[in-house]
Amino acid sequence: MTGRRAIALMTLAGTLLFLGAGAVNFAAQARRRGGPTSVPGWLAGAVRPPGALPSGRGAALFQRYACRSCHTLDGAGAHVGPVLNGVRTRKTRDEIIRWLDDPARIKPGTKMPRYHLTPVEEQILADFLLTR
Numbered sequence: 253m254t255g256r257r258a259i260a261l262m263t264l265a266g267t268l269l270f271l272g273a274g275a276v277n278f279a280a281q282a283r284r285r286g287g288p289t290s291v292p293g294w295l296a297g298a299v300r301p302p303g304a305l306p307s308g309r310g311a312a313l314f315q316r317y318a319c320r321s322c323h324t325l326d327g328a329g330a331h332v333g334p335v336l337n338g339v340r341t342r343k344t345r346d347e348i349i350r351w352l353d354d355p356a357r358i359k360p361g362t363k364m365p366r367y368h369l370t371p372v373e374e375q376i377l378a379d380f381l382l383t384r
């Protein structure tokens with residue numbers, strides 16, 4: 253093997269290693285955020301217009317944060333807080349997002365905890381609730 257070919261092969265191997273490590277890191281970060289773990293999945297989310305997020309992710313967040321331990325939705329859950337079906341008749345999207353961000357800032361002393369949601373989680377939850 254000539255020196256030049258060896259260098260070319262090593263460069264190729266290095267590039268592949270770099271891309272592979274990047275992909276693994278991307279997937280690990282996405283999993284931590286609860287987002288899509290594949291590049292096509294990420295692209296599908298990135299080009300989707302706001303307001304058209306799949307209700308599947310909203311339902312999953314609603315489940316993950318156990319909102320039903322206080323709220324009834326679609327006939328299931330508790331009654332510490334109001335039934336969330338029809339919340340769109342009481343609050344705007346912005347009001348829901350601000351409420352989710354820090355309930356006690358809107359209503360001091362409320363039983364609803366602050367979840368420290370990311371802005372994207374707040375939007376997904378709000379869009380989900382607006383469909384109910």
Ligand code: HEC
Pocket residue numbers: 314317318319320321322323332333334336339342343348351352359361362363364365367377381
């Ligand atoms: C510990 C109980 C509790 C949990 C858990 C809880 N909430 Fe609440 N939530 C309340 C209460 C109580 C209210 C009504 C405000 C008040 O009177 O304090 C409320 C109000 C709301 C409202 C406004 C409803 C309206 O009709 O104006 C929304 C939206 C909401 N919660 C969403 C959620 C979501 C989404 C989750 C999960 C991330 C959640 N809540 C978890 C207790 C809770």
